[in-house]
Amino acid sequence: MTKLRVAGIGVAAVAALSLTACSGSDTASSGSSSSSMAPSSSMAAPSSSMAAGGSGVTTNADVFGPACSQLPQGSAPGSLDSMGPQPVASAASTNPLLTKLVAAVKATNLVDTLNSQEAITVFAPADPAFAALGDAKFNELAGKPAELAPILQYHVVGKRYDAKGLAAAGSVDTLNTAGGPVKIEGSGDNMTINGAKILCGNIPTKNATVFVIDKVLTPGTNK
Numbered sequence: 001m002t003k004l005r006v007a008g009i010g011v012a013a014v015a016a017l018s019l020t021a022c023s024g025s026d027t028a029s030s031g032s033s034s035s036s037m038a039p040s041s042s043m044a045a046p047s048s049s050m051a052a053g054g055s056g057v058t059t060n061a062d063v064f065g066p067a068c069s070q071l072p073q074g075s076a077p078g079s080l081d082s083m084g085p086q087p088v089a090s091a092a093s094t095n096p097l098l099t100k101l102v103a104a105v106k107a108t109n110l111v112d113t114l115n116s117q118e119a120i121t122v123f124a125p126a127d128p129a130f131a132a133l134g135d136a137k138f139n140e141l142a143g144k145p146a147e148l149a150p151i152l153q154y155h156v157v158g159k160r161y162d163a164k165g166l167a168a169a170g171s172v173d174t175l176n177t178a179g180g181p182v183k184i185e186g187s188g189d190n191m192t193i194n195g196a197k198i199l200c201g202n203i204p205t206k207n208a209t210v211f212v213i214d215k216v217l218t219p220g221t222n223k
Contacts (some may be wrong), residue, residue, distance in 0.1 A: 062162060097127060120159070122156055154182070
């Protein structure tokens, strides 16, 4: 397994698969990657695919959460129909809930890294989660990529889960093995990820199931 090397700023928001960054540019999100990540170890009616031994892939009908109504409708950029066929970083770049996260991913040249993976789960902090850190703290972290790398890894799981699969697992390992497993509690609308509430979950993209959450997860604080 290789360790993530970060060249810039970022916080992101992947059981046993190796993640290798791809070089090049992503026209949909204007990012490129020279980094690599190594793993450790999907809304009203959650999908049963993981429970049935499936892949954790979700559909628009599986999406749930109070913030889902804020997504564009129809085939507009950022809508479920628009994001579904796109790889996760490109899809996130059109999601109005994730503008700060996307800016961070682009700055770290990790767009291609995330887009190139086959089956991952992403816990994606919404814009207010970053705002809670404060501009000063965010800017401080922005200048310390070595500190941001493990935070990034802690938001990505190297296996694709839907909400029902997460609930059945109870906890999941992220790319940041040193940070400890992420604890899953509750189910459906009451599910939490290390205490973070799901604002919009089971979002399907081409290679990932995305859960927009209301906090930035901190490695080592399994609550």
